[in-house]
Amino acid sequence: MLLSKFRLDGRGALYEQLARVLKRAIVEGHFRPGERLPATRALAQQLGLSRNTVLTAYEILRAEQLTVSSERSGTKVADIDLPPGFTSPPAQVPPQSRYAARLRKLPVSPAGRVREEVRYNLQADPSFLRDMMRSWSRKLAAAARVAGAHYPDPQGFQPLRIAIADYLARRRGVVCAESDILIVGGAQQAITVAARAVLDEGDTVVIEDPHYHLLMEALTAHGARIVSVRTDENGMVTSELARHKARLICVSPSQFPSGAIMSLERRVELLDIASRQGSWILEDDYNSEFHFRERPVSALRSLDFSGRVIYVGTFSKTLFPSLRLGFIVCPPGIRDDLCKVKRLDDLGSPAVEQAALAAFMRSRHFEKSLRRTVVALQHCRTVFVEALRRHCGARIAIQETHAGTHLVVWLQGLEYSQLTRLRELGVARSLGIYPMHPYYRKPPDRPGLLLGYAGLSAESLERAAELLGQCLDDLEGERRGR
């Protein structure tokens, strides 16, 4: 009999499973409208189920109007007109929107984690605040009782916005009102929210080269025409900006991932061009706190007196990435637009985590832990740089940067073609290393590595540098062997 084709799927109660099987059989036309279903007793026996199970399954079908039953004629399939071809299997479909078409054409993201488990993973994502999760969990529990169950303010929890405005004035030189701040789900959402507010398909956007790849992907998917502008040791080369007449200029004044700090001259020129051309500037201040100079350089936004800068801050670096909280300091002219975009996107970020973060910032735990982190990072960096020099010598050139959680290291005399092999050798020695060129649109002349040191202890970094030296030896050995 037909039912043998359909197997119970093992999910939930037996009567539910049976009801699903029968439903599918009806919808697929194995029972025709008006046809009688098997007698419950017979079916139960055939399937080795209790009669009650079958009765309950039939009751479900009746409740969902798929069958009718009468005392006289038992249970019959209802008189529903099931169109032919109703159950044609789902095909892989072509892209269903221009956005989807662009998505499908995106290059594979760089710098995915090494798939294999490696002991010494020099990835760029920081994970140095393990202790923080403990104190964070306490804050969360307290916040859950405070935050309230209702829809949050789509612009963000007000005490959090106040805490951020205060923090920005003290630490980043940015003076703004809490009403200028919009809480978003990390820097990534800031980018997509801003894109909707100021960009149409086909509009030109300038990004830096190198750049944060998910910025490029999100703007490409949005339909922007992306052009890139070189960076050097003073950050974005602003003299190249004017000819692009960009609608949006994306800049990280602590340049990601090169670590170069944008000079004041360039900052002023950038602001001037934006003001004259009517461009918007998206300032990604991702690395603000992890600098090893006496004081952090103020944000570009602190010089923006003509309201062109969309300032983006995130807690992914200063707290932890899985938090997914960040913020925009909105220029007054488009503040309402940005807030409305966020509201229609997701009605606002989760209330409990916002309340916890507000408490965390207010308690000054946040800044205390930042200070401790900066000291720890500086120590790690010193140890790592020294160990790299010792173990890798002249085979690498360490770039002078102010980036606070990773190093950029250029591989001397190596070809791009050898990079994949070097990474494999790394995995064999339980070392995860990451190439630099995927962050560029125009790859640099020589291959390089982006080595995150924030996730490992000083001892592990010492060992990682040693392993890198051994991998370079291995590579050299293989080349000679050939």
Next chain:
Amino acid sequence: MLLSKFRLDGRGALYEQLARVLKRAIVEGHFRPGERLPATRALAQQLGLSRNTVLTAYEILRAEQLTVSSERSGTKVADIDLPPGFTSPPAQVPPQSRYAARLRKLPVSPAGRVREEVRYNLQADPSFLRDMMRSWSRKLAAAARVAGAHYPDPQGFQPLRIAIADYLARRRGVVCAESDILIVGGAQQAITVAARAVLDEGDTVVIEDPHYHLLMEALTAHGARIVSVRTDENGMVTSELARHKARLICVSPSQFPSGAIMSLERRVELLDIASRQGSWILEDDYNSEFHFRERPVSALRSLDFSGRVIYVGTFSKTLFPSLRLGFIVCPPGIRDDLCKVKRLDDLGSPAVEQAALAAFMRSRHFEKSLRRTVVALQHCRTVFVEALRRHCGARIAIQETHAGTHLVVWLQGLEYSQLTRLRELGVARSLGIYPMHPYYRKPPDRPGLLLGYAGLSAESLERAAELLGQCLDDLEGERRGR
């Protein structure tokens, strides 16, 4: 002297405040390039600050390259070329994208909360799970230690996806793999993610009338051409669909806000039309759990064997709105697109809350508390309906619905023009009531109210019904008085 124009803003340390004031003075051209800043001692005296404060402020300016200093000539403004008009005040700007232009034209959202504090607030947002916040806070604290600090899987925390797939099979008749599930920030984000995956500007979307207004707003902002289709006691009138050739059809089979349950015939017709026209169906299953029949009707998705239904579930109703978690069951053909959209939108939802929710669902606390809630809601409903009949009698008609958290009540013999006054009378008696017509594109013939009963106790509902009766008396009195 010039500085008197600039007031310290009281934020952070005095030297930071002074540095900001001086910076602004330089940028605005009150000190010209090459000009000497006042001697530190003199400035300190003039402003009543310690000399150290002034020295530190000058040091900040130097670090930010705004000044240069030498022993011989003190501190001078650096030779930067500040363009004229650099500080023109930010004007209100015209919309900067077509998206923003559409945003600005959106009608004001209906059903905002009554601004005044009222004791008996019959709003539609549920808030009946106050106790749940306590057990939720424990789950959260535990989850913070489990979830990990790294970037979450953009598709969603896998144990949560598994728990949802299991739940859907048991409770909603939906059989899917965890890999078909995408975790999003509530139903609202599901809508905007789906829109990007399947809709271009100008594409036609069918929505129900009445409908969830933020669905309409989000799709309008996206640039869709919205057409609406009538609903009756069997849900969406599917015979009206064919002529619209919509790319996307948005339906809530437990119709929001009317509460009508879509009949099987209509469901089958809808699926057939979608399959023949190549339309996508967005099923908003918002009200699935709060029904007062023996069993909930299975989701439309449970009949969708041709992969056209984008099923949207949310925990805003079953847990609480401030959680901001929901999910999409993706049709196979566009699953990867939907997941990529979410990734580029915000890199995934917060990990800790996902881990907490997974634990909550696994522990069956979730379904236990749902069952308790349904019983409590049914009691509230019965009390409220009876009290309304007693106190308002023939002046209202209570619509027969299966909606689980609100009633729809039509006002007999009242004009739309009297509705605003009725709401004012409500506020005067500390009663918050909400009109029905803003949920419609074509307002119904007579005015109606959407009365949420999930936020109040049975006693309060009794009193609220009495107050509504008194308000209707008041209105009658005023009319006679004229």
